[in-house]
Amino acid sequence: MRTASTREKGHGRVEARTITTSTWVNEYLADWPGVAQVFRVERERRVKGVTTVEVVYGITSLTRAAADATRLLGLIRSHWGIENGLHHVRDETFREDRCRVRRGDTPRGCWRRSGTWPSTSSAGPTTRPWRPPLG
Numbered sequence: 001m002r003t004a005s006t007r008e009k010g011h012g013r014v015e016a017r018t019i020t021t022s023t024w025v026n027e028y029l030a031d032w033p034g035v036a037q038v039f040r041v042e043r044e045r046r047v048k049g050v051t052t053v054e055v056v057y058g059i060t061s062l063t064r065a066a067a068d069a070t071r072l073l074g075l076i077r078s079h080w081g082i083e084n085g086l087h088h089v090r091d092e093t094f095r096e097d098r099c100r101v102r103r104g105d106t107p108r109g110c111w112r113r114s115g116t117w118p119s120t121s122s123a124g125p126t127t128r129p130w131r132p133p134l135g
Contacts, residue, residue, distance in 0.1 A: 002064070003069055004072075012047060012048070015045050016043070016045075017043050017044075017077065018042045019039055019042075020039065020069070021068075021072060022038055022039070023037055032059060034061040035060070036061050036062055036063040036064070037064060039060065039069075039072060040055065040056070042055050
């Protein structure tokens with residue numbers, strides 16, 4: 001088992017992250033071909049004197065040679081930066097968080113009501129009038 005930790009201060013909070021990686025259980029994960037490591041990340045966050053702790057578990061196909069504990073912790077952290085950035089763009093562009101539809105064909109239903117549909121153009125997030133799919 002390998003361990004790495006980070007500690008950051010900023011925006012009125014202190015965050016500590018600790019990852020523990022292992023290859024010990026790989027043989028038990030035969031249903032996931034390509035698994036190279038399992039990991040446990042503990043996130044401790046303190047804001048205005050209130051501490052919260054979150055523990056998550058994961059698997060990866062990255063070997064220890066490709067991503068030791070320190071690098072894997074960095075990759076996980078950068079993933080959330082990307083995820084949060086994309087969510088913000090989509091939320092602002094398509095007003096996803098303002099949509100109150102909570103069942104069925106939710107995203108399509110919200111975009112239908114707003115009169116827009118996401119474009120797959122490489123020019124960036126744009127919208128075009130929604131048209132029902134053919135067929």
